[in-house]
Amino acid sequence: MTDLLTLTDLVVDIPHRRGTLRAIDGVSLSIARGEVLGLVGESGAGKSMIGNAVIGLLARPAHVAGGEIWLGDRRIDRLAPHQMRQLRGRRIGMIFQDPQTSLNPLMRIGDQLVETIRLHRPMPAAGARTEAIRLLDEVGIPAPEERMAYWPHQFSGGQRQRIVIALALAGEPELIIADEPTTALDVSVQAQIIRLLKRLCADRGVAVMLITHDMGVIAETADRVCVLYAGRVAETGPVTEVLSRPRHPYTVGLMDAIPSLDPARGEPGVATLRQIPGAMPSIAARPSGCAFHPRCASATPDCARVRPDPRPAGRSEVACPVCAPTHEDAAS
Amino acid sequence: MKHSTPTTTVAPVLSVEGLSRDFNIPVPFLRRLVPGRPRPVFRAVTDVSFEIPRGQTYALVGESGSGKSTIARMVVGLTRPTAGVVRIAGHDLFAPDARGTRQAMRRRIQMVFQDPQASLNPRWRVEAIVGEPIRAFGLASGRALAARVAGHLETVGLSAADARKYPHEFSGGQRQRIAIARALASEPEFIVCDEPTSALDVSVQAQVLNLLRTLQSDLGLTYLFISHDLAVVRHMAQRVGVLQRGILVEEADTKTFFEGPKAEYSQMLLSAVPKIRKGTDE
Numbered sequence: 001m002t003d004l005l006t007l008t009d010l011v012v013d014i015p016h017r018r019g020t021l022r023a024i025d026g027v028s029l030s031i032a033r034g035e036v037l038g039l040v041g042e043s044g045a046g047k048s049m050i051g052n053a054v055i056g057l058l059a060r061p062a063h064v065a066g067g068e069i070w071l072g073d074r075r076i077d078r079l080a081p082h083q084m085r086q087l088r089g090r091r092i093g094m095i096f097q098d099p100q101t102s103l104n105p106l107m108r109i110g111d112q113l114v115e116t117i118r119l120h121r122p123m124p125a126a127g128a129r130t131e132a133i134r135l136l137d138e139v140g141i142p143a144p145e146e147r148m149a150y151w152p153h154q155f156s157g158g159q160r161q162r163i164v165i166a167l168a169l170a171g172e173p174e175l176i177i178a179d180e181p182t183t184a185l186d187v188s189v190q191a192q193i194i195r196l197l198k199r200l201c202a203d204r205g206v207a208v209m210l211i212t213h214d215m216g217v218i219a220e221t222a223d224r225v226c227v228l229y230a231g232r233v234a235e236t237g238p239v240t241e242v243l244s245r246p247r248h249p250y251t252v253g254l255m256d257a258i259p260s261l262d263p264a265r266g267e268p269g270v271a272t273l274r275q276i277p278g279a280m281p282s283i284a285a286r287p288s289g290c291a292f293h294p295r296c297a298s299a300t301p302d303c304a305r306v307r308p309d310p311r312p313a314g315r316s317e318v319a320c321p322v323c324a325p326t327h328e329d330a331a332s
Numbered sequence: 333m334k335h336s337t338p339t340t341t342v343a344p345v346l347s348v349e350g351l352s353r354d355f356n357i358p359v360p361f362l363r364r365l366v367p368g369r370p371r372p373v374f375r376a377v378t379d380v381s382f383e384i385p386r387g388q389t390y391a392l393v394g395e396s397g398s399g400k401s402t403i404a405r406m407v408v409g410l411t412r413p414t415a416g417v418v419r420i421a422g423h424d425l426f427a428p429d430a431r432g433t434r435q436a437m438r439r440r441i442q443m444v445f446q447d448p449q450a451s452l453n454p455r456w457r458v459e460a461i462v463g464e465p466i467r468a469f470g471l472a473s474g475r476a477l478a479a480r481v482a483g484h485l486e487t488v489g490l491s492a493a494d495a496r497k498y499p500h501e502f503s504g505g506q507r508q509r510i511a512i513a514r515a516l517a518s519e520p521e522f523i524v525c526d527e528p529t530s531a532l533d534v535s536v537q538a539q540v541l542n543l544l545r546t547l548q549s550d551l552g553l554t555y556l557f558i559s560h561d562l563a564v565v566r567h568m569a570q571r572v573g574v575l576q577r578g579i580l581v582e583e584a585d586t587k588t589f590f591e592g593p594k595a596e597y598s599q600m601l602l603s604a605v606p607k608i609r610k611g612t613d614e
Contacts, residue, residue, distance in 0.1 A: 215534070
């Protein structure tokens with residue numbers, strides 16, 4: 001498997017009246033073709049910031065201040081706006097949280113699809129129309145030919161998200177960035193959208209960066225997961241490994257804090273949830289060293305001084321010298 | 333026909349009988365002029381009955397549009413039911429001659445909303461927000477009021493000094509704590525929690541859920557807990573009611589419900605929840 005998207009030491013800064021805030025602080029990750037990488041974290045972890053950095057849509061004054069972003073063999077973090085615009089939609093598709101706001105309410109969905117298809121793949125209108133119908137069919141809209149003439153408000157939330165996915169596929173992208181694609185949907189609809197994303201990923205060999213705060217969605221969808229905390233990677237590895245054997249104290253705490261349907265997790269209505277004390281630090285007041293140390297039960301004095309980098313531990317990589325000591329550390 | 337004599341010693345804190353609520357559907361202007369047509373109505377809640385015994389948590393679950401929040405609003409007296417009775421500790425909340433009782437009931441019922449960003453006045457200090465119910469019901473004034481506010485803030489895990497701050501100075505979880513302190517301020521017996529943790533991150537959600545549980549056992553509170561998250565419901569409630577398009581399709585003890593839901597809709601809801609496989613290998 002070759003990596004389609006590679007980020008190395010990505011740094012995103014937000015200049016500010018009194019200095020600079022570092023939103024993303026040295027994040028490295030990669031996604032292979034046909035793979036779903038889940039990017040999880042709580043609010044303020046920087047997960048959407050990473051997605052926006054990849055597609056070149058960081059809201060000013062935030063900007064990429066260091067590191068590299070590679071799409072295949074092309075470096076894309078230094079592209080001019082017009083070059084970036086050619087990639088966006090064509091090689092990288094996007095799906096956002098709220099389908100209500102990503103569709104134009106004043107355009108029939110058929111016209112939106114045809115416009116997007118022809119923008120990326122020059123072809124006659126009739127061909128684009130056939131292609132639009134095929135896309136609607138692919139994402140599971142019933143009677144697609146008839147629906148071409150419908151307005152966005154005539155669809156339910158789940159169907160609208162399917163149409164947004166069809167739009168994202170219109171340019172035949174190699175990478176799709178899905179930022180909280182199911183957060184605005186009911187669970188039963190969420191399950192359908194998850195199935196759809198997985199099917200597309202398998203059928204088309206598209207790489208997907210799935211940004212979410214929901215570990216359940218990650219567990220059902222992703223192949224690998226990358227847990228973010230305060231703009232850094234805390235832990236990354238195969239989903240089964242990270243969820244069944246979390247190593248970083250933050251991941252462990254996060255998994256324990258999620259209420260579960262599993263009967264093994266105590267009597268209903270009786271067991272107390274385990275909680276992590278405190279909250280994610282704000283970007284303006286990130287602690288020194290490991291940003292998690294003030295909330296961490298196994299923190300040592302070193303944790304406040306030394307900023308840990310992810311190191312291999314089992315099949316994962318973990319940024320915690322206490323919980324995932326390397327062999328050298330263990331020997332010394 | 334049940335009689336409505338208040339028997340406070342045995343009456344459940346909340347009892348709801350045959351509750352329904354219709355909403356008018358807007359009609360296109362010209363068609364409104366056509367005579368002889370009944371106004372179309374949308375029945376958001378249809379004939380819902382349940383009870384909550386003192387000190388217990390009853391959860392209402394369902395997807396968007398199932399009528400959860402409409403029931404919550406009727407139970408606290410914000411929306412008038414089209415049909416049916418809401419009784420708080422045996423008193424009919426909407427009885428025509430019940431103005432006095434309704435006023436008295438208001439103190440005993442409180443609500444915690446989903447989004448603390450929207451439910452707290454951004455221009456009020458925390459002391460004013462938490463102090464308002466105390467002042468409104470004439471429970472205390474002056475120094476005693478300030479002391480009560482400080483006490484409630486400490487109960488929810490904030491400090492007395494936080495009373496001088498504004499809502500924006502707090503994180504989302506802390507703001508929800510302020511909303512809970514405000515709900516506690518009128519010393520209610522019954523609190524309706526409408527998606528109280530849906531806007532919060534998981535690590536913070538655990539803190540707020542645990543706080544609600546502690547308060548319940550310390551103060552003997554009764555909760556109507558509204559949520560779309562079945563795992564949260566399993567954790568919080570003793571009894572569960574499942575709403576589908578305004579109809580209570582299933583009602584059961586939490587344990588029985590999660591061991592094997594009867595209604596087809598409940599089974600579908602439960603199977604749609606993403607499962608996190610833990611402690612097992614691939």
